[in-house]
Amino acid sequence: MALATGNQQLTTDTPIKVVIWDLDDTFWRGTLSEGAIEALEENLELVRATAARGIVHTIVSKNDFAAAEAKLVELGIRDLFVFPQISWQPKGPIIKELLAQMQLRAPNALFLDDNPINRAEALFYNPKLQVADPADLPTLGPLLRASGKPDPGLSRLEQYKLLERQQQARSTYQDNLAFLRDSQVQIEFREGAAVLPDLDRIEELINRSNQLNFTKQRVQKAELQASFQDATRRWGTVRVQDRFGDYGLVGVYCLNLAENQLEQLVFSCRILHLGVEQFTYAHLGFPALEVQGEVATELNQTNQPDWITISAAGLQTPEVAPVAGAPKLRVLLKGGCDLGQLTPFLQAFDLVVTEEFNYVNEHQIPVHVEHTALLRGGREWPEPEKKRLATSLPFLGEEAFQTRLWNPSYDVLVYSPLMDYTQEVYREKATGHQIPFSSYNNLITVDATAQAVRFAKRRFRGLDEAFMRRFQQEFAYEGQIRPADFIENLRWLRAQVPASVPLFFLNGAEIEVPGSGETGAKDRHIRMNQALLDFVSEAENCFIVDVRDFVRTPADVTNNLRHYQRQHYRTLAQRLATAIGQWQGRQLQRSVWVDLKARAAGLLPAKLRAVLGM
Numbered sequence: 001m002a003l004a005t006g007n008q009q010l011t012t013d014t015p016i017k018v019v020i021w022d023l024d025d026t027f028w029r030g031t032l033s034e035g036a037i038e039a040l041e042e043n044l045e046l047v048r049a050t051a052a053r054g055i056v057h058t059i060v061s062k063n064d065f066a067a068a069e070a071k072l073v074e075l076g077i078r079d080l081f082v083f084p085q086i087s088w089q090p091k092g093p094i095i096k097e098l099l100a101q102m103q104l105r106a107p108n109a110l111f112l113d114d115n116p117i118n119r120a121e122a123l124f125y126n127p128k129l130q131v132a133d134p135a136d137l138p139t140l141g142p143l144l145r146a147s148g149k150p151d152p153g154l155s156r157l158e159q160y161k162l163l164e165r166q167q168q169a170r171s172t173y174q175d176n177l178a179f180l181r182d183s184q185v186q187i188e189f190r191e192g193a194a195v196l197p198d199l200d201r202i203e204e205l206i207n208r209s210n211q212l213n214f215t216k217q218r219v220q221k222a223e224l225q226a227s228f229q230d231a232t233r234r235w236g237t238v239r240v241q242d243r244f245g246d247y248g249l250v251g252v253y254c255l256n257l258a259e260n261q262l263e264q265l266v267f268s269c270r271i272l273h274l275g276v277e278q279f280t281y282a283h284l285g286f287p288a289l290e291v292q293g294e295v296a297t298e299l300n301q302t303n304q305p306d307w308i309t310i311s312a313a314g315l316q317t318p319e320v321a322p323v324a325g326a327p328k329l330r331v332l333l334k335g336g337c338d339l340g341q342l343t344p345f346l347q348a349f350d351l352v353v354t355e356e357f358n359y360v361n362e363h364q365i366p367v368h369v370e371h372t373a374l375l376r377g378g379r380e381w382p383e384p385e386k387k388r389l390a391t392s393l394p395f396l397g398e399e400a401f402q403t404r405l406w407n408p409s410y411d412v413l414v415y416s417p418l419m420d421y422t423q424e425v426y427r428e429k430a431t432g433h434q435i436p437f438s439s440y441n442n443l444i445t446v447d448a449t450a451q452a453v454r455f456a457k458r459r460f461r462g463l464d465e466a467f468m469r470r471f472q473q474e475f476a477y478e479g480q481i482r483p484a485d486f487i488e489n490l491r492w493l494r495a496q497v498p499a500s501v502p503l504f505f506l507n508g509a510e511i512e513v514p515g516s517g518e519t520g521a522k523d524r525h526i527r528m529n530q531a532l533l534d535f536v537s538e539a540e541n542c543f544i545v546d547v548r549d550f551v552r553t554p555a556d557v558t559n560n561l562r563h564y565q566r567q568h569y570r571t572l573a574q575r576l577a578t579a580i581g582q583w584q585g586r587q588l589q590r591s592v593w594v595d596l597k598a599r600a601a602g603l604l605p606a607k608l609r610a611v612l613g614m
Contacts, residue, residue: 335416394462
């Protein structure tokens with residue numbers, strides 16, 4: 001049936017799932033910003049009654065948010081509204097964004113507003129949206145009260161509150177993948193006799209879902225019940241929960257075992273954008289599937305989202321099942337000191353982290369000790385030679401050749417080779433020893449006096465003019481390590497570390513950073529990333545954690561392309577923990593509290609973190 005209302009025909013044949021209320025002279029009488037308003041008891045009662053039948057209510061109103069929310073609280077109705085959009089912005093675009101957030105279609109929404117211009121604007125931006133003048137509520141009210149189905153526990157409202165919490169949290173993340181990994185999405189699969197008690201919900205999903213109904217094979221309840229007993233059909237349900245709450249039973253599948261073809265694959269739109277449908281498809285082994293009509297998600301036959309785990313209550317698979325009481329893995333984290341920002345986030349997982357970073361030596365000079373040429377020299381050169389170089393070259397110092405690498409007291413090695421990407425290599429003419437130092441600068445051809453002055457301004461000791469002249473006489477400039485030599489050194493490193501210990505390499509970003517002073521750095525990173533990939537593709541027990549997925553623009557770094565914004569270290573830590581868990585064949589347990597503490601510490605100034613020991 002259809003009902004003419006104002007400037008739009010309301011189609012009651014299309015079920016109303018959400019009512020969008022204007023406030024002033026619609027939900028209540030009067031204009032809040034101009035003074036007192038009068039509550040309309042019939043509207044308060046309509047919201048309560050229809051919420052108890054599964055209809056959700058929200059607000060799009062031009063008002064001050066705090067004042068409007070306070071009035072709703074005063075009226076005792078605030079908790080029955082979700083996703084309130086109260087601002088002074090145009091309503092048409094806001095409604096379009098609101099429906100996207102709520103994962104609803106415009107035909108299933110009713111917008112109530114006393115202003116015909118607002119209704120017309122809403123329709124312009126949201127074709128097929130149902131709109132009405134509040135003057136028509138005496139006629140619309142009974143229709144709305146008869147819609148939906150009994151929901152005395154307001155379970156549908158609670159599901160949208162869950163979605164609201166999820167969407168609010170998602171908006172705080174720049175990286176959607178980081179959000180998904182932090183959401184702790186868990187799936188429980190039930191099959192066989194365990195699906196029988198859910199007959200009504202399964203029938204409802206199959207017959208009412210559209211956006212994520214891949215098969216669109218509608219059923220009668222009697223034939224559905226009979227199919228549960230068919231031994232040639234594998235029926236299953238999908239339940240989902242995450243850190244925002246429990247979504248309940250949100251999916252159903254039926255696999256024809258003889259043909260290995262899905263006859264039913266259906267999900268509620270409430271789990272849209274979580275990857276649940278793709279994970280389920282992968283869990284079933286990517287069987288044949290003929291997608292019917294339009295769907296909101298395109299499935300593929302290769303991916304299994306790594307941010308989703310199977311809950312302990314569900315059907316566990318060995319590669320992702322958490323192992324209670326498993327010993328913590330010992331991780332040696334070797335690279336630049338910026339990687340120290342990984343540590344507090346890694347410690348949220350079942351990992352014991354030991355750091356080995358660059359440091360400031362006795363000459364007040366920062367010393368990087370992770371270049372493969374220096375690692376190889378420290379392993380192969382005689383002790384007297386290492387002592388001679390450490391004392392004669394102030395930019396090395398006493399501890400330059402000390403490392404935990406050769407001490408088998410770790411289970412996993414995480415290594416950033418970015419100094420191979422960056423530092424220049426100088427060859428000692430008398431011995432042929434290769435020593436890395438400085439970056440994007442040839443110290444052999446620079447003016448010794450001017451360079452000594454620059455070092456002095458940085459308060460480096462020992463790098464005076466006399467040293468510079470001696471260095472220029474005794475060493476030859478070879479430039480940055482060649483990719484082929486880099487690969488050879490990585491092969492050597494792999495042979496030095498026990499074969500049972502995995503090597504996780506952190507590669508480099510490939511972006512231009514204006515003003516960094518490192519000419520050609522992006523191209524250099526591209527070449528070295530390829531060399532690293534070539535090595536890992538041939539090496540045993542070696543892996544890459546790729547920063548290029550989330551460090552993509554100059555805004556993602558600080559002063560150069562090796563130093564990232566703090567939030568990206570959290571993302572990197574999560575991806576690293578996922579990779580380590582996949583290598584070990586178990587999901588690493590994670591402490592939300594430790595992660596939250598690490599995030600909170602990141603909001604404090606560096607000096608204050610140091611004072612607090614954070």
